[in-house]
Amino acid sequence: MRTRPHPLVELTRARLLEFLREPEAVFWVFVFPVLLAVALGIAFRNQPASTTPIGLRGRPESVARISALLATDPTLRVLPLAGAETDQALRNGKVDVVLDTGDGTSPTITYRFDPTRPESRIARLLVDDVLQRKLGRTDVARVEDRHVTAPGSRYIDFLIPGLVGLNLMGSGMWGLGFAVVQARVHKLLKRFAATPMRRGHFLLSFMLSRLVLLAGEVVAVVGFGWLLFGVAVRGTLLDLTVVSLLGAFTFGGLGLLVAARPRTIEGVSGWMNLVQLPMWLLSGSFFSYARFPEAVQPAIRLLPLTALNDALRAVINEGAPLHVTWPQLLVMLAWGGISFVLALRLFRWQ
Amino acid sequence: MNAAARCTGLWKRYPDVVAVAGVDLEVHLGECLGLLGPNGAGKTTTVEMLEGLTIPDEGAIEVLGDHWHATDNRRLRERLGVQLQETQLPEKLTVEEVVRLFASFYQRPRPVDEVIALVEMDEKRRARVGKLSGGQRQRLALACAMVSNPDLLFLDEPTTGLDPQARLKVWELVEGFKSGGGTVLLTTHYMEEAARLCDRVAILDHGKVIALGSPAELVASLHAEQIIEVELTGESGAADLAGLPGVSSLAFQNHAARLSVRDIGVALPALLTAIEGAGVGLRRLTTHQATLEDVFVHLTGRALRED
Numbered sequence: 001m002r003t004r005p006h007p008l009v010e011l012t013r014a015r016l017l018e019f020l021r022e023p024e025a026v027f028w029v030f031v032f033p034v035l036l037a038v039a040l041g042i043a044f045r046n047q048p049a050s051t052t053p054i055g056l057r058g059r060p061e062s063v064a065r066i067s068a069l070l071a072t073d074p075t076l077r078v079l080p081l082a083g084a085e086t087d088q089a090l091r092n093g094k095v096d097v098v099l100d101t102g103d104g105t106s107p108t109i110t111y112r113f114d115p116t117r118p119e120s121r122i123a124r125l126l127v128d129d130v131l132q133r134k135l136g137r138t139d140v141a142r143v144e145d146r147h148v149t150a151p152g153s154r155y156i157d158f159l160i161p162g163l164v165g166l167n168l169m170g171s172g173m174w175g176l177g178f179a180v181v182q183a184r185v186h187k188l189l190k191r192f193a194a195t196p197m198r199r200g201h202f203l204l205s206f207m208l209s210r211l212v213l214l215a216g217e218v219v220a221v222v223g224f225g226w227l228l229f230g231v232a233v234r235g236t237l238l239d240l241t242v243v244s245l246l247g248a249f250t251f252g253g254l255g256l257l258v259a260a261r262p263r264t265i266e267g268v269s270g271w272m273n274l275v276q277l278p279m280w281l282l283s284g285s286f287f288s289y290a291r292f293p294e295a296v297q298p299a300i301r302l303l304p305l306t307a308l309n310d311a312l313r314a315v316i317n318e319g320a321p322l323h324v325t326w327p328q329l330l331v332m333l334a335w336g337g338i339s340f341v342l343a344l345r346l347f348r349w350q
Numbered sequence: 351m352n353a354a355a356r357c358t359g360l361w362k363r364y365p366d367v368v369a370v371a372g373v374d375l376e377v378h379l380g381e382c383l384g385l386l387g388p389n390g391a392g393k394t395t396t397v398e399m400l401e402g403l404t405i406p407d408e409g410a411i412e413v414l415g416d417h418w419h420a421t422d423n424r425r426l427r428e429r430l431g432v433q434l435q436e437t438q439l440p441e442k443l444t445v446e447e448v449v450r451l452f453a454s455f456y457q458r459p460r461p462v463d464e465v466i467a468l469v470e471m472d473e474k475r476r477a478r479v480g481k482l483s484g485g486q487r488q489r490l491a492l493a494c495a496m497v498s499n500p501d502l503l504f505l506d507e508p509t510t511g512l513d514p515q516a517r518l519k520v521w522e523l524v525e526g527f528k529s530g531g532g533t534v535l536l537t538t539h540y541m542e543e544a545a546r547l548c549d550r551v552a553i554l555d556h557g558k559v560i561a562l563g564s565p566a567e568l569v570a571s572l573h574a575e576q577i578i579e580v581e582l583t584g585e586s587g588a589a590d591l592a593g594l595p596g597v598s599s600l601a602f603q604n605h606a607a608r609l610s611v612r613d614i615g616v617a618l619p620a621l622l623t624a625i626e627g628a629g630v631g632l633r634r635l636t637t638h639q640a641t642l643e644d645v646f647v648h649l650t651g652r653a654l655r656e657d
Binding site for chain 1 (some may be wrong): 363400402403423424425427428430432434436437438439440442447448450451452453454455457459478498554618
């Protein structure tokens with residue numbers, strides 16, 4: 001006897017085949033996030049301890065004398081400047097601080113810098129410290145430096161989980177939203193509604209296809225982060241899988257909800273952007289949301305992407321067990337579940 | 351139950367138009383009923399209300415002894431086959447994948463291979479929908495409608511936009527389904543299609559059924575065997591044409607006169623004599639066997655298709 005294929009299996013299969021046969025979609029979901037990770041990783045990679053550029057101006061003999069003193073320190077790079085160049089060099093970051101020996105009438109040395117620039121403040125301290133010691137200052141306390149580079153504390157370590165989260169949001173929402181609205185525009189939804197297909201099966205198949213594709217997306221970004229930048233997953237792969245699945249579920253549900261009513265691709269695009277843009281900015285994918293005012297942070301933490309990013313960072317960067325992030329997991333579950341139920345109720349079949 | 355589908359007092363109003371204005375219809379078991387009418391006559395709205403896709407404002411619908419319910423209609427849908435106007439099946443899937451998908455929705459579908467063979471698409475089974483011709487797409491839509499092994503098949507303009515050969519293939523498929531005992535409700539604005547496929551035809555105009563009967567009965571209602579269309583030059587003395595012997599009715603359409611004629615052997619010589627006597631020139635004169643098209647023109651004064 002022939003076994004009848006289950007409609008949910010067939011719908012999911014059809015959805016996956018449609019996706020995989022669309023080269024542009026494959027690019028945006030799998031290739032683009034990797035390219036983004038590579039570009040950002042290179043731009044923000046931790047550079048080896050660099051030299052601090054110091055500008056020098058004043059009477060030639062003073063400049064020569066101080067230049068000789070400072071040259072003994074390998075962390076400083078000294079650039080003699082003519083008077084007119086000074087402000088411009090400071091402005092465009094060519095030097096972090098300008099040391100002005102004055103016109104010779106006074107022994108006072110002037111540091112010219114912008115105190116709002118952290119690197120300028122550091123440069124002033126560095127150059128002053130070297131100069132004072134060379135001129136005979138002695139330290140009163142005995143100190144010792146021990147250099148520690150904590151793994152998982154670089155920007156790329158922060159960035160990779162954020163990109164995974166962003167990607168789960170983007171592909172979940174765009175992937176489902178476009179496919180659903182296109183099927184509506186093409187009257188395919190109406191045609192399905194004329195069959196005994198269970199409507200819940202149809203929406204579930206979209207979620208399931210997301211869960212299948214997710215494996216590829218997460219592996220692509222996390223794998224590249226690991227190979228190229230040595231970003232390690234400190235938690236278990238099982239925990240990472242659970243968090244990613246929940247993330248895909250969350251944004252699958254949200255994508256279906258946004259796509260539940262619009263009748264045009266333009267319409268759904270507008271809604272997609274409206275929903276995603278705040279999370280792009282607020283949810284801590286590229287920079288920590290701790291920079292936003294304390295008062296709005298509880299609201300930010302209730303956003304689904306914030307919850308996903310936090311949960312991903314806990315697993316990838318900190319190796320925290322899942323139960324530590326239960327509030328985040330709960331937030332995601334609530335967004336996904338409520339969205340799915342609402343989508344099923346509001347869904348427009350024609 | 352001798353009706354496969356029945357509707358009474360069906361109304362559907364949209365903000366800008368009344369699409370269906372009190373339609374009563376009965377589709378007998380085993381027959382093919384055609385809804386013939388121009389675009390905008392309310393054919394699609396009527397069919398989609400019968401299919402349970404559009405909710406009527408007023409009126410009762412019975413399909414295969416059942417009614418459309420607010421929530422679960424899966425049992426009734428198991429027994430229907432539907433082909434909608436303008437459905438675009440997923441372009442990226444193959445013929446076989448699409449039929450399999452639709453088959454999976456039904457409890458007792460026909461085997462996928464069998465349905466693909468039925469619509470003669472064996473050699474296209476691995477072709478993507480996006481690469482198919484219009485006729486092939488339409489046959490695939492029919493395969494999806496027939497994969498349920500339906501008791502009642504709804505076809506909404508199944509051959510619109512197809513070339514004559516592709517149209518012929520679709521007709522053969524519908525005839526095959528009918529000969530297997532199936533019931534068909536189809537809409538069309540091609541009178542040849544209605545004449546060939548339908549046991550009975552309901553002519554729709556402005557949301558109302560304006561005539562109902564077998565194609566032969568409808569044509570016979572003209573009391574005319576032949577139609578003469580004649581176009582004259584100059585100030586036409588056409589008023590005289592009405593009284594000619596053998597002419598049962600007269601209508602004007604775009605400067606041309608249409609005469610419904612009982613006996614062309616009497617009417618044609620009389621017409622030519624009358625034209626000569628009136629001193630006007632003859633620009634064009636055609637005659638043809640009366641058809642459903644003429645029934646429509648007779649009833650509405652307009653052509654079925656304005657193209």
